[in-house]
Amino acid sequence: MNVRLRGIYTTALTHRVREAGHDVVAASDPIRERFDADFGHAPHDVAVDTTDDRQGVSLTGDPDDVARLVDCIIPSRDTFAWSSPAPRDAVFDARVTETLGSGAVCDLGETEGFLPFGNVDAHVDVGDEVRVQVEEAAPPWLDRRPVLDGDVRVRAGPATLVRGESGITVDTYDDEAGRELAGMTDLLGIEPPDGWGLRWGDDATDADMGALQTSLERAVDRAESLSLDDDVAAPRRLAAPLATTWLWFGRESRFELDTDRRAVTTTMPGHHRVKASSSDASRAVDFVEALDAAAGDDFPFGAVTDTFGPTTGDYVRLAHGKPDGRLIILGRAEVTDRDPEGSLTLRREMTAGGSYDALDARREAGDVAVTTVKEGRWWYPTVYRDDEGRRKGTYVNVCTPVECFPDAVRYVDLHVDVVKERDGTVRRVDDDELDAAVEAGNVSEALAEQARTVASSLEDAL
The missing domain is CATH 2.40.380.10 (FomD-like)
Structure with a gap:
């Protein structure tokens, strides 16, 4: 399968994923340098992202692929895995149970979600029933509800189909590249289902025709598999094209991930243990390791700017x-x-x-x-x-x-x-x-x- 990884565990998990025979795609520049590989821009089957609190990761993708990947990347016995009852992109008929200052709490059946007022066109109040999609899943160990949206989208790599829209749009600051991509879309010979508009992400402007075709085919297949009638009957789950599994890493697991990372690049003892504590601690780890890797009499420009800036985009x-x-x-x-x-x-x-x-x-x-x-x-x-x-x-x-x-x-x-x-x-x-x-x-x-x-x-x- 193709796996995209982001966050503080990326180097270690990239090593594990590759050792298990899977492909890593859309890798960041540091990962390309550490592994001395291109990795390519093919659409991913599973996305692995570090949680906001740095305590673990989420795996989101095809349910079977997610299950297979969980088995090969769990580092040690003190890692816990939980399947989300409200995975990203799941569609629910929800009942509003409470309104807060910025949004509404919604009963989804097995769990609750939070619908920001800005994410829905109509006014909502307690007792209303509304069709929603999970925009952002939430790990079970945080006191936070999944974030919901009133629009229904189907995402597959750089291709997103949006229900109720039409035509083709490209989310990019490069107007010329956007016009070129919109024109190239006709050459793919793949039409979105009736009632769905196509949005290309900015990364689509760098993708080859094969990757664009694969992404759009997947998005169309997922959209056509959704059974979304017009009758809202809450609470119920209508569709879950993707699965989300959460992994929480314990101390033993973090040190095991250090070993994986050390096989690739300079890694201090307790690398992931320290990085999990705070963003300042994470930057300090980067700096210490960069200094070690750049040991010598010259000023460590790369180490300093990697850690503190400036770097590309600043x-x-x-x-x-x-x-x-x-x-x-x-x-x-x-x-x-x-x-x-x-x-x-x-x-x-x-x-x-x-x-x-x-x-x-x-x-x-x-x-x-x-x-x-x-x-x-x-x-x-x-x-x-x-x-x-x-x-x-x-x-x-x-x-x-x-x-x-x-x-x-x-x-x-x-x-x-x-x-x-x-x-x-x-x-x-x-x-x-x-x-x-x-x-x-x-x-x-x-x-x-x-x-x-x-x-x-x-x-x-x-």
Whole structure:
């Protein structure tokens, strides 16, 4: 079967799942690196997710597959397993028994659920009967009810069918990729059942045609298997296309999972025991293990940024210090790539108006600035491009050694810089400002000489 795993137990359970002969799909970047494998993006049969309190995991998927997977991943005798009476995606006719400030408590028959008022179109009150679906199951050891929704959906990997809708939508910020995927859907030759609309998740834009076809076929089969008449007769369970089983790990089990993880990567004694306690403790474990794995004389950039940031997807400020003590924020930039050896790639969308400092280029709507910074380096380049990706120029800033903190990239500007115009012309600028800073006592002669040496090397290199 295909298994997707998430959370603090992922490395250990990935090892167990693979040892049992099953395939792991849609793996995170750290898992791909640790196992040196691609894993692929095929739809999953079972999803394994760490619970919010870190005490165990949920397994959700085809009932037979869930039962098989439980047997192969239980680590020790102090693991407990419970099947949920209200698994994710199960459909119920529910009776409202109580209304609270934000929603309604619903009798589902074997158990209760919570229906937020925002998850249902009509007003509900005590005694009302309403058809609902389990949006989020709840582990039995927490004092929390399953969360319900008034819409009925069928999910299969990146494909979701929604009852009462029509047409195709794609949940992505990439409009071009979304339009392409919507057009490709017709090529699959699979029509949703009458009365169901198709929603593709963002991950569908990266999936191949085979994975899309498999996902949509599964979703259609599940939708057609549901028997949902129009008469609501609560409380009763109408359908449960998926099963959810909860595993609670005891101390012995957590240490057994440490052994599995240690077979793959650096793992401190009590790794899962400590991680289960709190998010701060979890980050501390990551840091200790990363330091151990990166033992040496060099600054452990990868270990520090893995634990505290910044990493891909984060936003940081460009904190541009001046020798006279001022701090200028050049804007917030998205980290689009990170090299564990010490580099970050930062992207900023520019506003129109004026021109770029020392470059013969106007600032126009749609311009993008891509900056590459490397921890400890005395300079960094920024490439400006227009809305069609054409280079408008490159500005290389000479500065004190760059530091990449979780919320900001920091340095002090040393005035002298090197620019490269669109036509390839290379110029060195602002030597006079550096000379003035030395004369004013803001920059030492030794520091100024380093800045001039760096600028000369950049000028030759460009």
